[in-house]
Amino acid sequence: xxxxxxxxxxxxxxxxxxxxxxxxxxxxxxxxxxxxxxxxxxxxxxxxxxxxxxxxxxxxxxxxxxxxxxxxxxxxxxxxxxxxxxxxxxxxxxxxxxxxxxxxxxxxxxxxx
Amino acid sequence: xxxxxxxxxxxxxxxxxxxxxxxxxxxxxxxxxxxxxxxxxxxxxxxxxxxxxxxxxxxxxxxxxxxxxxxxxxxxxxxxxxxxxxxxxxxxxxxxxxxxxxxxxxxxxxxxxxxxxxxxxxxxxxxxxxxxxxxxxxxxxxxxxxxxxxxxxxxxxxxxxxxxxxxxxxxxxxxxxxxxxxxxxxxxxxxxxxxxxxxxxxxxxxxxxxxxxxxxxxxxxxxxxxxxxxxxxxxxxxxxxxxxxxxxxxxxxxxxxxxxxxxxxxxxxxxxxxxxxxxxxxxxxxxxxxxxxxxxxxxxxxxxxxxxxxxxxxxxxxxxxxxxxxxxxxxxxxxxxxxxxxxxxxxxxxxxxxxxxxxxxxxxxxxxxxxxxxxxxxxxxxxxxxxxxxxxxxxxxxxxxxxxxxxxxxxxxxxxxxxxxxxxxxxxxxxxxxxxxxxxxxxxxxxxxxxxxxxxxxxxxxxxxxxxxxxxxxxxxxxxxxxxxxxx
Numbered sequence: 001x002x003x004x005x006x007x008x009x010x011x012x013x014x015x016x017x018x019x020x021x022x023x024x025x026x027x028x029x030x031x032x033x034x035x036x037x038x039x040x041x042x043x044x045x046x047x048x049x050x051x052x053x054x055x056x057x058x059x060x061x062x063x064x065x066x067x068x069x070x071x072x073x074x075x076x077x078x079x080x081x082x083x084x085x086x087x088x089x090x091x092x093x094x095x096x097x098x099x100x101x102x103x104x105x106x107x108x109x110x111x112x113x
Numbered sequence: 114x115x116x117x118x119x120x121x122x123x124x125x126x127x128x129x130x131x132x133x134x135x136x137x138x139x140x141x142x143x144x145x146x147x148x149x150x151x152x153x154x155x156x157x158x159x160x161x162x163x164x165x166x167x168x169x170x171x172x173x174x175x176x177x178x179x180x181x182x183x184x185x186x187x188x189x190x191x192x193x194x195x196x197x198x199x200x201x202x203x204x205x206x207x208x209x210x211x212x213x214x215x216x217x218x219x220x221x222x223x224x225x226x227x228x229x230x231x232x233x234x235x236x237x238x239x240x241x242x243x244x245x246x247x248x249x250x251x252x253x254x255x256x257x258x259x260x261x262x263x264x265x266x267x268x269x270x271x272x273x274x275x276x277x278x279x280x281x282x283x284x285x286x287x288x289x290x291x292x293x294x295x296x297x298x299x300x301x302x303x304x305x306x307x308x309x310x311x312x313x314x315x316x317x318x319x320x321x322x323x324x325x326x327x328x329x330x331x332x333x334x335x336x337x338x339x340x341x342x343x344x345x346x347x348x349x350x351x352x353x354x355x356x357x358x359x360x361x362x363x364x365x366x367x368x369x370x371x372x373x374x375x376x377x378x379x380x381x382x383x384x385x386x387x388x389x390x391x392x393x394x395x396x397x398x399x400x401x402x403x404x405x406x407x408x409x410x411x412x413x414x415x416x417x418x419x420x421x422x423x424x425x426x427x428x429x430x431x432x433x434x435x436x437x438x439x440x441x442x443x444x445x446x447x448x449x450x451x452x453x454x455x456x457x458x459x460x461x462x463x464x465x466x467x468x469x470x471x472x473x474x475x476x477x478x479x480x481x482x483x484x485x486x487x488x489x490x491x492x493x494x495x496x497x498x499x500x501x502x503x504x505x506x507x508x509x510x511x512x513x514x515x516x517x518x519x520x521x522x523x524x525x526x527x528x529x530x531x532x533x534x535x536x537x538x539x540x541x542x543x544x545x546x547x548x549x550x551x552x553x554x555x556x557x558x559x560x561x562x563x564x565x566x567x568x569x570x571x572x573x574x575x576x577x578x579x580x581x582x583x584x585x586x587x588x589x590x591x592x593x594x595x596x597x598x599x600x601x
Contacts, residue, residue, distance in 0.1 A: 073504075077171075
């Protein structure tokens with residue numbers, strides 16, 4: 001059991017920003033980006049020194065994130081940042097099979113972003 | 114033409130079901146306890162027509178009320194749409210006329226004067242009637258035998274707020290209902306009207322309050338002496354509604370406020386306490402102890418819903434969308450407007466929490482809730498990659514020991530919805546009874562009602578009532594005893 005006493009002006013320890021968690025999609029995305037030396041600002045700090053200088057692509061924006069169907073509190077939802085862990089139903093199973101059939105282009109094309 | 118095929122979150126197990134159903138003498142594995150007489154009544158949503166905007170929140174789904182009716186060891190199932198004014202308007206037009214969640218600016222002009230509520234959140238049995246509730250409109254009365262929709266109910270015209278709540282509190286001692294409506298005088302108003310309604314359904318008290326800012330006051334807590342009103346960072350304004358967005362966005366800069374008012378007090382008697390950002394969607398209970406008010410709830414550090422995103426454009430952070438069981442203590446003698454918060458249990462739980470309702474407004478020992486136990490088996494080949502993201506267990510949290518003292522595992526292809534505690538008898542000790550709730554069986558594409566002995570959750574289900582289809586997702590469900598409403 002832990003206790004915090006909140007005062008109106010006081011910042012509680014629990015207020016500190018949560019540590020960033022690298023999702024699988026972020027990891028894959030980062031690997032691809034690093035591989036192509038297409039450096040997005042988000043990942044620039046993770047590159048070796050000088051890597052940014054090797055490519056002029058650093059100034060150009062990366063591809064827009066594709067929405068991901070994910071799952072939260074027993075309900076699917078569309079994550080527009082593309083960073084959530086995607087919901088992947090079992091291959092060949094009837095459970096949510098039609099979600100599996102959707103590719104990013106289809107999802108991206110049907111949503112008004 | 115009705116077409117959901119382009120909506121990726123509405124496919125497969127999560128596709129709208131869109132039918133009304135009667136199943137007589139349901140298939141049961143195990144034995145239904147013969148002492149269960151009444152009904153487990155569930156309320157949730159389903160899409161009659163696809164949302165106008167695919168980004169709309171699932172909370173805009175049309176209300177769907179259903180019940181598992183228990184009598185003599187047999188269970189029947191019945192499901193019906195809540196035929197709201199909005200449902201009827203859409204049905205007449207053969208299309209979705211209403212726009213984003215609680216945003217009338219996105220509606221078809223033809224429905225400007227039609228009540229927008231979809232009444233899809235919580236069933237309520239009170240004063241011999243059955244209702245469906247949602248916080249953006251008045252209750253709908255439902256025929257408890259047929260589940261047909263009778264119409265909206267305003268407590269003989271004495272309930273003046275334009276809105277109600279999904280979480281009124283029933284006083285187990287007096288039979289009174291303590292209830293409220295926020296945005297009581299219209300869209301985006303900071304007014305909250307607080308009511309006491311006696312056990313016959315007559316309004317006996319109204320207090321009109323101003324909130325610190327427009328916020329989602331989804332649930333409250335009540336003690337024998339006080340009412341606690343949480344206000345937190347889900348907020349709204351005219352600008353975002355005119356821009357066509359869903360009603361709520363999360364504002365990280367908003368402090369959490371708790372208003373505490375004596376049950377017999379006036380508006381001038383409310384006292385406000387202030388703390389760091391939190392989200393309080395549901396509550397366990399509260400009690401007055403001398404000059405202190407003790408409030409217990411599953412509380413989030415940040416916004417729990419991905420479809421009500423931060424207003425600053427930052428991405429929704431699932432690591433802050435974890436509810437921890439906490440106790441907040443307010444000292445009414447203190448001159449400070451701060452309070453004390455304790456984390457009672459460090460593991461996240463689903464915030465759809467319940468207690469034995471006979472202990473509302475006084476100290477309870479047990480709380481019941483779902484949680485995800487990643488150590489339990491999950492059959493990914495049959496149910497997809499949801500390991501760790503399904504609610505595979507119900508737990509009984511012991512507030513006296515601080516431990517999850519008992520747990521129930523639903524199965525390796527299942528995810529549980531909110532549970533409900535049913536006392537074994539009127540005079541049974543706290544915790545002696547049944548825990549029931551619905552599970553989604555992802556492998557077999559159907560819904561099961563699971564019933565366990567609440568004192569022996571580890572032993573698993575004593576009965577599985579198996580529906581031959583997917584029932585609509587529940588928001589909340591309640592047990593309604595045989596004598597509470599006229600079932601026959």
